Amino acid sequence: MRNADAGTVAELVQRQWGDHRVGLRDHGLALSHHQVAAGAAARAALLVDLVPRGAEPHFGVLLDNAPEFPLWLSAAALAGAAVAGINPTRRGPELARDILHTDCRVLVTERAHLPLLDGLDLPGVRVLVTDTDAYAELLAPYAAAEPGEATLGPVGPGSRLLLYFTSGSTGAPKAAICSQGRLAAAGASLVKHFGVREDDVHYICMPMFHGNAVIADWAPALAGGAGVALSRRFSASGFLDDVRTYRATYFTYVGRAVQYLLATPERHDDRSHCLRLGFGTEAGAVDAARFEARFGTRLVEGYGSSEGGAAIQRTPGTPAGAIGRAGPGDDLAVVDPGTGEERAPAVLDPGGRLVNGAEAIGELVNRGRSPFEGYWRHPAADAARTRGGWYWTGDLFFRDAEGFLYFAGRGDDRLRVDSENLAAAMIENILARWPDAAGVAVYAVPDPVAGDQVMAALALREGVSAFDAAGFSEFLAAQADLGTKMAPRFVRVLRQLPVTATNKIHRVALRREGFGGGAAFHEGFGADEVWWAEPGGSGYRPLTGADRAALLTEYREHGRENQL
Structure with missing residues (x-):
């Protein structure tokens, strides 16, 4: 096992120079560690020339998990720059806000994501489109660059490297800072904890704009000298084929990814692979056990705040349902x-x-x-x-x-849906445009398997006698800034929203009641109407007694009844 300790990520990238083992794999592409370091050096040199003097050394990356993503991460480390991971599920002004808030003067993207930028006002931002001839021509003069030759300033453990967005109760996402020293230390810690070897292959199928993929997958591979293999996006049906093709030994997951894998048809060769470990959050003890029984791969559950302030790891002897x-x-x-x-x-x-x-x-x-x-x-x-x-x-x-x-x-008005952190206030601002709504409150209800689902409590305006499910669905489809994870799974129609003594929406009461009517999940939903968008269905329909019973069974099967 390689000595993983290093003061900066830049040092780890420089160690790749002269190492001709395969270091980065993608469908149809294999780069050696040396080629990764050389490609990073070229991009670092280009970046130094593109970032205006005196500007913050920040740039955005709006990419799927293409080889350009880890190359630009490495380039940022060498150049002493910071990468803002831009979430492609964001839309319109909110997407522009993320780019401008982090003071990005360069945005690296690809043709598939160019429609997201149409009509956005991004003053002073240079857009590089990686899968174009113009990009190749721009990069070509820097091909001979070597690591450490071009920097935007001194590079040390305290140099900013990541600006990754996390949502909170204040509305707009906040960009958490991660320095080179912290990321290098996190990688070294996981190398030691999991015994990462140079012949390992880390499969990155979670999105790289998210901290999980970079901190828990890419960083330990870099620190341990292991290879990296990419999936542009997570695919449950393609997961096992990728793992076999790449001879992957390790992967990370968040949210419902494990459940999606378990939902694929069982095959006689489910255990025919090299995968020995998965590390992530929110799979739950029940599905972790099912995964190991079916695929022969151990899952290690952990908890870590995106900002790095607290961490919990599951260890042997941890009771069912506990994190650790x-x-x-x-x-x-x-x-x-x-x-x-x-x-x-x-x-x-x-x-x-x-x-x-x-x-x-x-x-x-x-x-x-x-x-x-x-x-x-x-x-x-x-x-x-x-x-x-x-x-x-x-x-x-x-x-x-x-x-x-x-x-x-x-806590507060946070929601975590399919591993995406959302702020209820932002969804409320969108739903408040619906003409039939006199008031809107958005809050989290537990997902039966992992994380949360979006519940919207709606008070209808005077003169509207009934909830128009079809009209509400059409309204949602027309909102350009409604991200792919924001649409409510459940809609609770109330005569009026509960308020506090100061006339603020009583969110605590709504969260406590969950689906409506106090402890009514077990006894019926009381007088309130509850509609839902059934997974795999079309539009909204009333939540029936049979639906409630099926949901309760699903909660029990996954050990999450405690959260109701």
Whole structure:
């Protein structure tokens, strides 16, 4: 196993120079580690010439998982620049806002994503389209560059390398900062934890604009001298074929990816591959066990805030349903968000159901040293995240008497849908345009398998007697800025929205009631109408008693009934 320790990611890229083993694989392409380092050096030199003097050394990458993505990550490290991962599910002004907020003066994209940029006002942003002759001609003069020759300034452990977006309760996504030193340390830690070898192949099928793919997959491969293989986008049907083709040994996942893999037809050769480990979040104990039984590959569940402030890893002996205990160096506690006092230990019945949720559930905080490096140009969010000297995750947990931590939901108005962090306020702003709505509140309800689903509570305006499901579907389809994960799965139609004494929407009450009517998920939904977009269906239809029973069964099968 290679010595993975390095002070910067730039050092790790420079180590690839002269290594002629295959380092980067894509369908129809294989580059050696040396070629990756050479390609990164060329792009770093080009970047130095393109970024105006005095500008922030930032550029955006709006790409699928194409070879250009890791090449530009490596180039950023060499040049002392920072990459803003631009999410292609964002639309219109919100997409433009992400690019401009992070002070990108260059945007690297591909022809497939050019329609997303149509009509956007991006002053001062140079767009490079990687799969064009013009791009090849622009890059050609820099082919002889070597690592370390061209930089935008001093390169050290504190140099910004990643600006990746995470959502919170304030509306617009915030760009979390990750330095070269933190990313290099994260890669080295995973190399040691999982025993990454030089002959390993890390399969990257999660989107590289997301921290999971870069921090938990690309970084340990780079630190351990392993190869990287790419899937442009996650494909459940193509996963096993890719794993075999690339002889992949390791992959990462988030959200429902594991469930999608388990939903593929079983094959006689499901265990015929080299894959030995998957590392990620939100698969759940039930599906992790099913995955290992079917594919013979162990899944290691972990929890880590996108900003790096707290981490939990599942270890042998972790009870079913638990995430694990605190990671090395963390002092994690579950506290009352208002007072900071620790919550009572969880009491679980013989079936594992939490019986004292009111006393046990609180916000997870890290009271120890936190590697959180802040948000780009958002001091108020920095202060809120680190108030009182603690790192506040914004996520709800409970903790049993043995110290094992259990995820209980997202705090405030956060939602995590298919591994995407969303802010309820942004979805509300879009839904509020619907002419029939007098009021809108968006909140998370637990997904039966992993993460959340979007619930929209709608109060109809005076004179509208009934919810127009077809009209609502047509309205959603016409909203250009409604991202692919934002459309509500459930719509709860209310006579009026609950409010607090100060006339604010009573979000706590809505989240507590979930699907409607207090504890009515087990007893019926009360008088409120609930509609839903059934997976695989078309449009919205009423949620029936049979639908509720089927959903409850699904929650129980995946060990998530506690979250209702």
